[in-house]
Amino acid sequence: MSDILKSVHNTAQGLRKSGVIDKTTMRKFDALCLTSVYDFSSERVRNLRLKYNLSQPVFARYLNVSDKLVKKWEQGESAPRGPALKMLIIAEKKGLEVIA
Numbered sequence: 097m098s099d100i101l102k103s104v105h106n107t108a109q110g111l112r113k114s115g116v117i118d119k120t121t122m123r124k125f126d127a128l129c130l131t132s133v134y135d136f137s138s139e140r141v142r143n144l145r146l147k148y149n150l151s152q153p154v155f156a157r158y159l160n161v162s163d164k165l166v167k168k169w170e171q172g173e174s175a176p177r178g179p180a181l182k183m184l185i186i187a188e189k190k191g192l193e194v195i196a
Contacts, residue, residue, distance in 0.1 A: 105129050136184050138172040144184065145170075148192050158195060159183050 108125040111117040117125075145155040145166070152170070153163040159180050168174040176184050183195050 101129060131182065131186055131189070133182060133185060136169075136176045136181055136188075138170050138175075140188070141166070141169045141176065141184065144188055144192075158187070158192060 105125055105128075108117055108122060112119075112122045145152065148155070150158075151163075152166045156163040156166045159166070161180050165174065165180075169176055187195050
């Protein structure tokens with residue numbers, strides 16, 4: 097989350113506590129702060145893994161998936177989805193240590 101978005105979100109939380117912002121509006125602010133999910137290509141998976149100089153089995157452990165699944169992602173036989181997709185996106189944006 098950017099510093100500006102953090103500031104806006106903190107302000108909104110304060111306004112919510114004060115009763116100025118209703119629950120529905122606060123939910124909209126909360127939703128803005130979530131990491132967006134998008135497709136993660138096989139090349140992108142491989143590049144992320146290689147960026148950290150990891151083997152497929154070790155990279156798989158970071159994501160709590162099997163090394164066979166990482167291999168399928170990298171070969172384009174399957175695409176990341178669900179929690180693993182979200183973790184890949186977060187790791188790409190903020191670093192692998194964030195999900196370690």
